[in-house]
Amino acid sequence: MRFELYYWPGIPGRGEFVRLALEEGEADYLDVGQSPELGAEEVASRLSDPEVAQPPFAPPYLKADGIVISHVANILQYLGPRLGLAPEDEGQRYWLHGLQLTMTDFVAEIHDVHHPIGVGLYYDDQREEALRRSEQFRQERLPKFLTYFEQVLARNPDGHGWLVGDSLTYADLSLFHILSGLRYAFPQAMQRFEPDFPLLGGLVSRVVERPNIKAYLQSERRQEFNEQGLFRHYPELDG
Amino acid sequence: MRFELYYWPGIPGRGEFVRLALEEGEADYLDVGQSPELGAEEVASRLSDPEVAQPPFAPPYLKADGIVISHVANILQYLGPRLGLAPEDEGQRYWLHGLQLTMTDFVAEIHDVHHPIGVGLYYDDQREEALRRSEQFRQERLPKFLTYFEQVLARNPDGHGWLVGDSLTYADLSLFHILSGLRYAFPQAMQRFEPDFPLLGGLVSRVVERPNIKAYLQSERRQEFNEQGLFRHYPELDG
Numbered sequence: 001m002r003f004e005l006y007y008w009p010g011i012p013g014r015g016e017f018v019r020l021a022l023e024e025g026e027a028d029y030l031d032v033g034q035s036p037e038l039g040a041e042e043v044a045s046r047l048s049d050p051e052v053a054q055p056p057f058a059p060p061y062l063k064a065d066g067i068v069i070s071h072v073a074n075i076l077q078y079l080g081p082r083l084g085l086a087p088e089d090e091g092q093r094y095w096l097h098g099l100q101l102t103m104t105d106f107v108a109e110i111h112d113v114h115h116p117i118g119v120g121l122y123y124d125d126q127r128e129e130a131l132r133r134s135e136q137f138r139q140e141r142l143p144k145f146l147t148y149f150e151q152v153l154a155r156n157p158d159g160h161g162w163l164v165g166d167s168l169t170y171a172d173l174s175l176f177h178i179l180s181g182l183r184y185a186f187p188q189a190m191q192r193f194e195p196d197f198p199l200l201g202g203l204v205s206r207v208v209e210r211p212n213i214k215a216y217l218q219s220e221r222r223q224e225f226n227e228q229g230l231f232r233h234y235p236e237l238d239g
Numbered sequence: 240m241r242f243e244l245y246y247w248p249g250i251p252g253r254g255e256f257v258r259l260a261l262e263e264g265e266a267d268y269l270d271v272g273q274s275p276e277l278g279a280e281e282v283a284s285r286l287s288d289p290e291v292a293q294p295p296f297a298p299p300y301l302k303a304d305g306i307v308i309s310h311v312a313n314i315l316q317y318l319g320p321r322l323g324l325a326p327e328d329e330g331q332r333y334w335l336h337g338l339q340l341t342m343t344d345f346v347a348e349i350h351d352v353h354h355p356i357g358v359g360l361y362y363d364d365q366r367e368e369a370l371r372r373s374e375q376f377r378q379e380r381l382p383k384f385l386t387y388f389e390q391v392l393a394r395n396p397d398g399h400g401w402l403v404g405d406s407l408t409y410a411d412l413s414l415f416h417i418l419s420g421l422r423y424a425f426p427q428a429m430q431r432f433e434p435d436f437p438l439l440g441g442l443v444s445r446v447v448e449r450p451n452i453k454a455y456l457q458s459e460r461r462q463e464f465n466e467q468g469l470f471r472h473y474p475e476l477d478g
Contacts, residue, residue: 053394054334057341057387067330071340073312074333091306094313095293101310102296104340108347116355116368118375129355129368136357148296155292 001082003029006043007060011229012177012222014107015060017072018079020173023216025083031221033059073100076170085170096164099152099171103178106145110182111230113137113237123227123234134237138189142182146197149175153199160199161206168210175200176207181231188238240321242268243302245282250468251416251461253346254299256311257318259412262455264322270460272298312339315409324409335403338391338410342417345384349420350469352376352476362466362473373476377428381421385436388414392438399438400445407449414439415446420470427477 003022007015015033022029033043043059046052046068056070062078069075077097080086086093116133117126149163158166163175179200183190194201207213216222225231242261246254254272261268272282282298285291285307295309301317308314316336319325325332355372356365388402397405402414418439422429433440446452455461464470 053396055387055390055394056337057344067333069333070337074337074340077336078333094306094308094317097316098295098309098313101313101343104343105296105347108344112351112355116351117372118379120375120379129371132368133356136359140357140359148294151294155294157292 003027004063005031007033009033013229014072016177017174018060018075021079021170024212073104080170087165096171103174109141114232138239150197150199176204179204184225185231185233186238242266244270246272246299248272252468253311255416256413257299257314260318260409263451312343319409326404335410342413353471377478389436389438415443418443423464424470424472425477
């Protein structure tokens with residue numbers, strides 16, 4: 001099956017969670033936003049076309065087999081079983097999806113550190129509030145989420161390597177991306193925290209060594225973190 | 240099947256999205272947080288018990304048939320087909336879940352209007368920032384989300400009554416709750432907006448007339464909105 005991923009070009013953004021699953025699963029896919037002939041205009045068209053009966057609220061969305069699926073966690077839940085990135089058991093799938101939704105919340109909080117007042121304003125227009133929010137984030141929220149995912153790894157009855165079961169799922173790929181983004185955005189804070197979270201560090205190391213992920217990270221398909229995306233490195237927010 | 244809902248007592252909160260589905264679907268359920276013998280302590284126990292292999296990050300979570308499901312959208316996706324609140328078609332179910340996840344994002348934004356700096360601080364300690372965020376919210380985000388859901392209702396090929404297909408789903412119940420909460424929290428802003436969103440108003444009217452919902456709203460099981468929950472009425476944030 002051929003998948004079409006619709007997401008803005010120029011940033012890894014939320015689309016990256018989907019790309020990592022498609023790449024690890026060796027899926028045949030078109031990254032519409034990064035395609036020179038299509039690009040951002042094509043991504044935007046479905047959002048604003050009054051003829052579309054079921055418009056996504058925002059990218060990313062995925063076209064597959066005649067249906068359109070929006071929201072990262074929803075897309076991953078669809079792709080997981082099809083790409084060998086989800087467990088067989090139904091109960092485990094609900095647990096996996098719940099973990100992904102906790103990451104959805106985490107990512108929204110990370111984003112709002114640099115945009116605490118509104119997405120419609122520039123960072124510079126909410127820098128004072130961002131400074132204050134970043135302090136709360138580094139002191140309260142960041143360690144809370146890291147502690148949670150470290151615990152999930154530690155308590156997995158099938159071993160300490162992956163979040164769910166004894167093999168990699170899409171949630172491991174997403175957690176890898178979040179941790180990579182946090183290292184980029186908050187290098188000092190993460191350097192202080194990482195010794196306390198050895199299982200998280202181990203997960204990152206294992207994911208980057210997956211042959212498909214390794215090849216992807218070295219390819220031109222991989223876009224660098226930058227100050228337009230979710231994970232932004234503003235040194236003043238790193239304490 | 241008997242369901243157990245775990246959520247903090249004293250506020251409708253995120254638990255209310257689950258309650259509405261359970262009530263409309265005439266489910267046999269125990270609201271653990273509101274049970275006098277159990278209450279908040281019982282809700283908290285699973286979160287902090289080191290023996291729990293798969294701890295939820297936060298309530299609400301649901302116990303059903305030997306599994307534990309966390310996150311509103313995940314719980315509703317589980318309950319939907321079991322309570323007659325989801326369509327049969329798989330593609331339509333992904334669309335429904337995507338709508339629910341858009342509501343998850345909307346609710347997080349509504350919450351952060353009164354908590355733009357951090358959940359660990361009181362409202363009074365972030366009142367200035369909240370004033371600024373509320374302006375952005377009322378001018379940009381609130382009309383954007385309302386416009387989106389009005390469009391979804393208008394474009395539904397099966398009629399203009401419900402979000403998905405030709406009968407009520409869990410997403411209609413959730414949208415009803417969000418609109419009720421917004422009327423409580425932002426009465427002036429909503430009064431200005433509502434004439435432009437007749438289909439949203441129609442949905443609220445139709446949901447409150449459902450016999451099971453009507454009975455629930457008049458029962459003692461229904462908790463009032465208040466200034467501890469997601470939807471808070473602080474007149475200064477209403478413009």
